[in-house]
Amino acid sequence: MERVVTVVPEAGLHARPAAKFVETVQEYESDVSIARVDNEGDRVAAGSMIAVTSLGVRCGEDVRIIAEGEDAEAALDALEGVLTTPEDELDS
Amino acid sequence: MEHDIDTLMPEALISLDEPPAEKEACIEHLLDLAVDAGRVEDREAALSALLEREEQTTTGVGMGIGIPHAKTDAVMRPSVSFARSSAGVDFGAMDDEPATLLFMILVPEEGADEHLEILSSLSRTLVHDEVRGRLREAETEAEVQRALAEAMN
Numbered sequence: 001m002e003r004v005v006t007v008v009p010e011a012g013l014h015a016r017p018a019a020k021f022v023e024t025v026q027e028y029e030s031d032v033s034i035a036r037v038d039n040e041g042d043r044v045a046a047g048s049m050i051a052v053t054s055l056g057v058r059c060g061e062d063v064r065i066i067a068e069g070e071d072a073e074a075a076l077d078a079l080e081g082v083l084t085t086p087e088d089e090l091d092s
Numbered sequence: 093m094e095h096d097i098d099t100l101m102p103e104a105l106i107s108l109d110e111p112p113a114e115k116e117a118c119i120e121h122l123l124d125l126a127v128d129a130g131r132v133e134d135r136e137a138a139l140s141a142l143l144e145r146e147e148q149t150t151t152g153v154g155m156g157i158g159i160p161h162a163k164t165d166a167v168m169r170p171s172v173s174f175a176r177s178s179a180g181v182d183f184g185a186m187d188d189e190p191a192t193l194l195f196m197i198l199v200p201e202e203g204a205d206e207h208l209e210i211l212s213s214l215s216r217t218l219v220h221d222e223v224r225g226r227l228r229e230a231e232t233e234a235e236v237q238r239a240l241a242e243a244m245n
Contacts (some may be wrong), residue, residue, distance in 0.1 A: 016148050019149040054213075055212060056215075066152065
């Protein structure tokens with residue numbers, strides 16, 4: 001199961017949004033990976049902070065998240081929520 | 093990465109001495125490498141920007157790596173300082189691993205893209221076991237620099 005999401009937080013997928021994203025991945029059983037839509041060669045494990053940071057995704061860029069597992073849909077819903085929430089509205 | 097490693101992280105910004113084991117003191121230790129190299133105009137402003145960033149969320153990215161960083165006009169150009177800890181410093185990483193490889197990124201305020209670029213290329217490099225191994229085993233500042241330069245190319 002996969003979903004394409006445009007990254008909303010102004011600083012990109014970095015700092016608090018990235019930490020929140022990785023934490024959310026870890027709440028689900030599914031295996032989740034993430035890559036920029038225009039650079040599938042750089043697909044990385046979404047549950048690793050350093051891997052997610054290595055993508056350097058900026059605000060406004062599209063990413064494709066792939067989740068495999070029984071709770072894949074719920075995981076994708078939650079992750080889409082993180083990526084589309086402006087940083088100042090994110091609960092810590 | 094467009095940045096030349098000799099400019100971004102000259103040997104003066106690399107320390108092989110054991111840093112303090114407590115996070116805040118360790119951050120000051122990394123900052124002082126940049127201060128002593130004449131790269132920081134306002135130490136206090138840089139320190140508060142770094143600590144403010146730490147308050148938002150951890151800069152312990154896992155795999156034993158800590159990357160405290162800030163955008164601040166206390167610096168004129170991007171700088172990366174390096175230290176390594178044999179004891180490990182608790183950077184609050186999600187994988188609970190203490191940080192043994194420590195990088196501090198300081199970028200001028202307007203360098204938002206540059207900041208993300210340095211952070212991402214450093215992370216991309218450090219994902220590799222081999223690079224982390226070389227950094228841990230390096231015996232001179234030049235070896236640290238070389239290990240990173242080769243991995244980033």
